[in-house]
Amino acid sequence: MSNYQFKIEEIIDQIRSTEAKIVGLQFPEGLKIHATDLAREIEEQTDSLVVISGDPCYGACDLSDKEMEGLADLLIHFGHTPLPIDQKIPTIFVEAHYQLESLKILEKALELLKGKKDIGLVTTTQHLHLLEDAAHLLEEKGKKVIMKAGTGTLKGQVLGCNFSAVQDLPVDAFLYLGSGNFHPLGIKLSTKKTVIIADPYLNQVRDIDEFADRILRIRFARITRASEAEKFGILISSKEGQSRWELAKNLKNMISEGGKEAYLILLDEINPPSLMPFMNLDAFVVTACPRIAVDDSKMYEKPLLTPQELEIVLGMRDWEDYEMDEIKY
Ligand code: SF4
Structure with a gap:
C-alpha cells in the first residue's frame, strides 16, 4: 500500500470538467511505480484515454508538455508545485503528500539542536502539509520556529534548486524534514548555518556537515583539475525549465576573454554517453540542472563544473565565496 496521497477524486473531477479526451500523466522517478494504478482509475472513472x-x-x-503537445489535451504532473514557466498544453500539478505515521523523528532531531533556539523549518513538496504540526511540536519543546516563503515557493518549501525560502532567515539552525542530501546541502551552502536532517524514511537524524565537507573536497578537486583546461564545453539544456541560454553565452565570453576555447553544446539529456563525442574537450560547464555537476560528478571522465565553479577556475571568484548553483525563475 502506498504512503502517498494523490487526491484521485479531485483529479477525476478536474479531468471531467476539462472534458479532456487524452490525458498525459507525468511522474518523478520515485512515484512512477504508481503510474499504472492511477491510469487505470482514471480510465475507469472518466471517458479519457x-x-x-x-x-x-x-x-x-x-515538464513533458512539449512531448505531449498535439497528443494529449491535458497533462497531469505529479509530485511538484509549478514553476513560473509557460506550458504548451493545459497542465495540472498534483502534490503527492507523503503520509507519516508520526512526527516522532522531530523529537529525535531536537537532541542535535541543543543550544539552538531559533529554528528554520524546511521541507520539500511531499511533506509541506506536515509543516504546521511540525512547527507546533517544536514550539511546545521551547523552540521558536521561523519560516518564510521564497520566490516561487511556499512557506518553508525548498523546491528543486530553489533555496530562496531559507536565504536571509534569522535563525540559529535549520531543521530539514525529508530524505536525501541535496536539499540540506543546498541549505547549508546557501546559509552557512547548522542544518539537521530529520529523515522519516530512514528514521534517522543527522547533521549535513560531514557530507557537505566531503562534497566540497570533491568540488575543490574538480576545480583544481579544470584549472588546467584549455577547451571547455558549455552544456545547455533543451528542457525549457532548465535552459539558461543567456548565462551560457556569458560564460563562453568569459572563457574566451581568458584566452581559452569554449563551445556551446545543446542537449536534452546530459549523461556520460552524450558527452563521449566531445572527449577532445578538457572540462564542461553545466548550465542545465545544478544537480548534474554535484550529484553525478563521479560518473564523468572530465570535470563538470557549475557556473560559479567556473568563476573560481577563471580567478573571478574566491573559493571562500563558493556558492551552490540555483536556477532562478
Ligand atoms: S533544475 Fe534540477 S535541481 Fe532544479 S528543479 Fe530542475 S531537476 Fe530540480
Missing part, C-alpha cells in the same frame, strides 16, 4: 510519460522526470523544470 491515458498516456504515461515514460521518460525520466527530474522536476517541475522538466
